[in-house]
Amino acid sequence: MKILKTDFISDTPVYNNEISQVRGFIGNLLKDNELFHNHTEDKLAYRYPLIQYKSIDRTISLIGINEGADALKEQASKINELILKDKTVLVKKIQMEEKEIEIKTTNSFQIFRFVSPYFSLNEKNYRLFQNAQSIQEKKEILDRILVGNILSFLKGVGIWVKDKIQADFFMKESKIVRFKTRNSTDLKVSLPQIFCSRTG
Numbered sequence: 702m703k704i705l706k707t708d709f710i711s712d713t714p715v716y717n718n719e720i721s722q723v724r725g726f727i728g729n730l731l732k733d734n735e736l737f738h739n740h741t742e743d744k745l746a747y748r749y750p751l752i753q754y755k756s757i758d759r760t761i762s763l764i765g766i767n768e769g770a771d772a773l774k775e776q777a778s779k780i781n782e783l784i785l786k787d788k789t790v791l792v793k794k795i796q797m798e799e800k801e802i803e804i805k806t807t808n809s810f811q812i813f814r815f816v817s818p819y820f821s822l823n824e825k826n827y828r829l830f831q832n833a834q835s836i837q838e839k840k841e842i843l844d845r846i847l848v849g850n851i852l853s854f855l856k857g858v859g860i861w862v863k864d865k866i867q868a869d870f871f872m873k874e875s876k877i878v879r880f881k882t883r884n885s886t887d888l889k890v891s892l893p894q895i896f897c898s899r900t901g
Contacts, residue, residue, distance in 0.1 A: 709792045736752050
Protein backbone atom coordinates (compact mmCIF):
# COMPACT_ATOMS: atom_id res chain seq x y z
CA MET A 702 0.00 0.00 0.00
CA LYS A 703 1.31 3.43 -0.95
CA ILE A 704 1.10 6.23 1.63
CA LEU A 705 2.00 9.89 1.04
CA LYS A 706 2.11 12.27 4.01
CA THR A 707 2.14 15.91 2.94
CA ASP A 708 2.75 18.68 5.47
CA PHE A 709 1.85 22.27 4.68
CA ILE A 710 4.35 24.25 6.75
CA SER A 711 3.18 27.65 7.98
CA ASP A 712 3.86 30.13 10.76
CA THR A 713 0.13 29.99 11.56
CA PRO A 714 -0.94 27.07 13.78
CA VAL A 715 -4.00 25.08 12.74
CA TYR A 716 -5.91 23.18 15.40
CA ASN A 717 -7.97 19.99 15.31
CA ASN A 718 -11.26 21.87 15.47
CA GLU A 719 -10.31 23.77 12.29
CA ILE A 720 -9.63 20.73 10.13
CA SER A 721 -13.20 20.64 8.79
CA GLN A 722 -12.59 24.17 7.45
CA VAL A 723 -9.33 23.00 5.86
CA ARG A 724 -11.15 20.10 4.20
CA GLY A 725 -13.87 22.42 2.93
CA PHE A 726 -11.43 24.97 1.52
CA ILE A 727 -9.21 22.43 -0.24
CA GLY A 728 -12.20 20.41 -1.43
CA ASN A 729 -13.62 23.55 -3.07
CA LEU A 730 -10.23 24.60 -4.47
CA LEU A 731 -9.71 21.17 -6.04
CA LYS A 732 -13.38 20.39 -6.67
CA ASP A 733 -12.61 18.77 -10.04
CA ASN A 734 -10.89 15.90 -8.21
CA GLU A 735 -13.41 14.03 -6.06
CA LEU A 736 -10.67 12.35 -4.02
CA PHE A 737 -10.17 15.65 -2.17
CA HIS A 738 -13.80 16.00 -1.06
CA ASN A 739 -15.27 12.49 -1.48
CA HIS A 740 -18.37 13.69 -3.32
CA THR A 741 -19.70 12.81 -6.76
CA GLU A 742 -22.26 15.10 -8.40
CA ASP A 743 -23.10 16.77 -5.07
CA LYS A 744 -23.60 13.40 -3.37
CA LEU A 745 -21.40 11.82 -0.74
CA ALA A 746 -19.28 8.98 -2.13
CA TYR A 747 -19.76 6.03 0.22
CA ARG A 748 -16.20 4.75 0.29
CA TYR A 749 -13.19 5.01 2.51
CA PRO A 750 -11.58 8.46 2.00
CA LEU A 751 -8.26 8.05 0.19
CA ILE A 752 -7.17 11.58 1.14
CA GLN A 753 -7.44 12.42 4.82
CA TYR A 754 -7.02 15.71 6.64
CA LYS A 755 -5.13 15.99 9.93
CA SER A 756 -3.65 18.54 12.28
CA ILE A 757 -0.41 17.03 13.57
CA ASP A 758 1.55 19.22 15.96
CA ARG A 759 -0.66 22.14 14.79
CA THR A 760 0.47 21.65 11.19
CA ILE A 761 -1.89 20.77 8.34
CA SER A 762 -1.12 17.25 7.11
CA LEU A 763 -2.86 15.50 4.24
CA ILE A 764 -2.54 11.73 4.01
CA GLY A 765 -2.94 10.16 0.58
CA ILE A 766 -3.52 6.42 0.18
CA ASN A 767 -2.83 4.60 -3.11
CA GLU A 768 -4.52 6.68 -5.87
CA GLY A 769 -5.10 9.37 -3.25
CA ALA A 770 -1.32 9.58 -2.87
CA ASP A 771 -0.93 10.08 -6.63
CA ALA A 772 -3.58 12.82 -6.69
CA LEU A 773 -2.03 14.57 -3.70
CA LYS A 774 1.43 14.53 -5.28
CA GLU A 775 0.02 16.11 -8.46
CA GLN A 776 -2.15 18.76 -6.81
CA ALA A 777 -0.36 19.80 -3.59
CA SER A 778 1.59 22.62 -5.26
CA LYS A 779 -1.72 24.40 -6.00
CA ILE A 780 -2.30 24.91 -2.27
CA ASN A 781 -0.27 28.00 -1.34
CA GLU A 782 -2.74 29.52 1.10
CA LEU A 783 -5.84 28.44 2.99
CA ILE A 784 -8.57 30.89 3.92
CA LEU A 785 -10.32 29.73 7.08
CA LYS A 786 -13.05 31.35 9.16
CA ASP A 787 -10.79 33.37 11.45
CA LYS A 788 -7.42 33.26 9.72
CA THR A 789 -5.49 32.92 6.50
CA VAL A 790 -2.79 30.27 6.49
CA LEU A 791 0.12 31.08 4.19
CA VAL A 792 2.02 27.95 3.16
CA LYS A 793 5.78 28.54 3.38
CA LYS A 794 6.87 25.05 2.39
CA ILE A 795 5.40 21.69 1.42
CA GLN A 796 7.08 18.56 2.77
CA MET A 797 6.27 15.12 1.39
CA GLU A 798 7.09 11.69 2.75
CA GLU A 799 6.14 8.67 0.65
CA LYS A 800 6.24 5.06 1.80
CA GLU A 801 5.31 1.64 0.50
CA ILE A 802 4.05 -0.36 3.46
CA GLU A 803 2.82 -3.85 4.18
CA ILE A 804 -0.07 -4.37 6.58
CA LYS A 805 -0.14 -7.73 8.31
CA THR A 806 -1.18 -9.35 11.55
CA THR A 807 1.52 -10.01 14.14
CA ASN A 808 2.01 -12.66 16.82
CA SER A 809 2.62 -10.14 19.59
CA PHE A 810 1.00 -6.84 20.51
CA GLN A 811 2.52 -3.63 19.17
CA ILE A 812 1.87 -0.37 21.00
CA PHE A 813 0.65 2.65 19.03
CA ARG A 814 -0.36 6.18 20.01
CA PHE A 815 -2.92 8.08 17.96
CA VAL A 816 -1.36 11.17 16.40
CA SER A 817 -4.73 12.91 16.04
CA PRO A 818 -7.94 12.67 18.11
CA TYR A 819 -9.66 9.30 17.89
CA PHE A 820 -13.46 9.32 17.94
CA SER A 821 -14.19 6.00 19.55
CA LEU A 822 -17.83 6.52 20.55
CA ASN A 823 -20.78 7.67 18.49
CA GLU A 824 -24.12 8.44 20.14
CA LYS A 825 -25.29 4.82 20.14
CA ASN A 826 -21.98 3.39 21.34
CA TYR A 827 -21.73 6.05 24.02
CA ARG A 828 -25.01 4.88 25.56
CA LEU A 829 -23.74 1.28 25.56
CA PHE A 830 -20.48 2.45 27.11
CA GLN A 831 -22.25 4.41 29.85
CA ASN A 832 -24.55 1.47 30.67
CA ALA A 833 -21.67 -1.00 30.99
CA GLN A 834 -21.51 -2.48 34.48
CA SER A 835 -17.75 -2.57 34.94
CA ILE A 836 -14.51 -1.01 33.76
CA GLN A 837 -13.63 -4.31 32.05
CA GLU A 838 -16.90 -4.28 30.11
CA LYS A 839 -16.27 -0.69 29.02
CA LYS A 840 -12.78 -1.63 27.89
CA GLU A 841 -14.13 -4.56 25.86
CA ILE A 842 -16.54 -2.18 24.10
CA LEU A 843 -13.64 0.11 23.15
CA ASP A 844 -11.58 -2.87 21.96
CA ARG A 845 -14.42 -4.09 19.70
CA ILE A 846 -15.00 -0.62 18.26
CA LEU A 847 -11.31 -0.18 17.48
CA VAL A 848 -11.10 -3.57 15.74
CA GLY A 849 -14.20 -2.65 13.72
CA ASN A 850 -12.60 0.65 12.70
CA ILE A 851 -9.43 -1.14 11.59
CA LEU A 852 -11.39 -3.70 9.57
CA SER A 853 -13.34 -0.90 7.87
CA PHE A 854 -10.07 0.82 6.97
CA LEU A 855 -8.56 -2.38 5.57
CA LYS A 856 -11.68 -3.15 3.52
CA GLY A 857 -11.73 0.43 2.23
CA VAL A 858 -8.20 0.17 0.86
CA GLY A 859 -8.72 -3.33 -0.54
CA ILE A 860 -6.77 -5.33 2.04
CA TRP A 861 -8.10 -8.58 3.51
CA VAL A 862 -6.59 -10.41 6.46
CA LYS A 863 -7.33 -14.03 7.34
CA ASP A 864 -6.25 -13.90 10.97
CA LYS A 865 -8.26 -12.41 13.81
CA ILE A 866 -7.31 -8.85 14.76
CA GLN A 867 -7.03 -8.15 18.47
CA ALA A 868 -6.82 -4.80 20.27
CA ASP A 869 -6.03 -3.79 23.83
CA PHE A 870 -7.24 -0.20 24.04
CA PHE A 871 -6.22 2.08 26.87
CA MET A 872 -6.59 5.82 27.35
CA LYS A 873 -5.15 8.38 29.70
CA GLU A 874 -8.29 10.49 29.71
CA SER A 875 -11.34 11.33 27.64
CA LYS A 876 -13.75 14.22 27.35
CA ILE A 877 -17.30 14.62 26.07
CA VAL A 878 -16.38 17.39 23.67
CA ARG A 879 -16.11 17.81 19.93
CA PHE A 880 -12.64 16.28 19.95
CA LYS A 881 -11.27 13.64 22.26
CA THR A 882 -7.79 13.40 23.68
CA ARG A 883 -5.05 11.23 22.24
CA ASN A 884 -5.17 7.64 23.38
CA SER A 885 -3.01 4.55 23.05
CA THR A 886 -3.62 0.96 22.08
CA ASP A 887 -1.94 -2.43 21.78
CA LEU A 888 -2.61 -4.09 18.43
CA LYS A 889 -1.82 -7.44 16.88
CA VAL A 890 -1.63 -5.81 13.47
CA SER A 891 1.02 -3.64 11.85
CA LEU A 892 -0.40 -0.26 10.78
CA PRO A 893 1.04 2.79 8.97
CA GLN A 894 2.83 5.00 11.48
CA ILE A 895 1.41 8.03 9.68
CA PHE A 896 -1.97 7.32 11.28
CA CYS A 897 -0.61 6.34 14.67
CA SER A 898 2.91 6.42 16.06
CA ARG A 899 4.48 3.24 17.37
CA THR A 900 5.58 3.58 21.00
CA GLY A 901 6.87 0.12 21.77
